[in-house]
Amino acid sequence: MKEYDFIVIGAGPAAINFSKNMKNAEKSILVIEGDKFGGTCPNYGCEPKIFLEGAVRNVLGSQALLGRGIEQVSRINWAKLMQTKKVIWKTVPQGEENNFKKQNVETLYGLASFVDNHTVEVNGQKYKADKIIIATGEKPRKLNFPGNEYTHNSNDVLDLDKLPKTVTFIGAGIVSMELATVLSAAGADVSIVEFLDRPMKAFSSKHVLNTVAEMKKRGIKFYFGQEVSEIKRAENSFTVITSKDTQIQADYVVDASGRIANIDRLKLENTDVKTDKHGVIVNDHLQTAADNIYALGDVISKKEPKLVPTAKFEAEYLTHAFINNDNTPIKYPIIGSSAFTFPQIAQVGVNVDEARDNVDYTVKDIDKLSHSDMEYAGRNDQSAKLSLVFNKKGELVGAAESSQTAVNDINGYIPLIGLHVTKQQIHDNYQLIFPAVSFKTEATI
Secondary structure (H helix, E strand, O other), X not given: OEEEEEEEEOOOHHHHHHHHXXXXXXXXXXXXXXXXXXXXXHHOOHHHHHHHHHHHHHHHHXXXXXXXXXXXXXXXXXXXXXXXXHHHHOOHHHHHHHHHHHOOOEEEEOOEEEEEOOEEEEOOEEEEEEEEEEOOOEEEOOOOOOOHHHEEOHHHHOOOXXXXXXXXXXXXXXXXXXXXXXXXXXXXXXXXXXXXXXXXXXXXXXXXXXXXXXXXXXXXXXXXXXXXXXXXXXXXXEEEXXXXXXXXXXXXXXXXXXXXXXXXXXXXXXXXXXXEOOEEOOOOOOEOOOOOEEEOHHHEOOOOOOOHHHHHHHHHHHHHHHHHOOOOOOOOOOOOEEEOOOOEEEEEEOOHHHXXXXXXXXXXXXXOHHHHOHHHHHOOOOOOEEEEEEEOXXXXXXXXXXXXXXXXXXXXXXXXXXXXXXXXXXXXXXXXXOOOOHHHHHHHO
């Protein structure tokens, strides 16, 4: 049986950054991957999604300017766009595996399962380590109802060669809203069925509903307060039937009801590791109930956003702790989150909805950004809305925006909030390029 200092299960961003930071530690590391090296983000998730969103933003942006100096809108050639996407990301898995090897890390392809707290089995062979790190991420959830075998998941959508004419998404989370935006902009007739009364509950309601209103204007149909009870197959299409007996015809149905921790094949019952419905339970040292087993990334049950930057931060924390024998608990920085819809939604810090109900905070709403900022006016971004949260000291502690450029705008606020920057410090120490977010900042902080 081969033995290592560390075994990492999963080869996504957490494992990549862990291995990179352990390069000079003179430790033996084995990284095991059961799907594609690189993980979800470059293969099935954020990277190809944002690539497609870049094309979509140009198309929908040109539509918003039609009749305002733009005479012809852009159009998406789906087949060519997907062909380009596949060429760009074709070499990612092999490239990421090679990068591990450059860090003197051994790699192994296969599904890992635990034999005990120190041992895993892959392809019939057993491997032992002093410490084992679970970094398997999440995978798409599969709802259970009659006809669920006809549904596809988000991975399938990002690999579609031919654009369906009609698409129904089940669920209105971030992934669903983003992919619905992409397929609609490409020319598909899109519907979204959601059990709750609105999408993306983690985001500010004001800004989510603003984006929903803009999506409706483009023809995307929403069915809130109902769940899918059955899918029936016809000769050339499907009928999605909801709990309110709504019947929606579709050529393609996507189960985008959410993501779950990718742990069902790890045989964690053979270990002391504990889990809940959100993933692997860890303490403030990223340590599981088995003191030699740790977890990184989206597989962890946590309140922090499950994002690549979060996984990277956790990997950096853990490698520092191991190399320096540092027992300091992890302290997460301020982390922004976003949805690459159109308009985009982004937020950071204290949640706007929670702040409105708390006397310790004041919320300042700027609902007509296009009336006061020439950049929004130039894009005809008439619905753009920004909300800022202040504490009793007058410090900026939260921000949320719905606009065509919300992600970049909120990124401008993250260092101001994280570093507790005051208006005077902004004035005394720097001036950003006009007309950056600093001008809104100076007027509001």
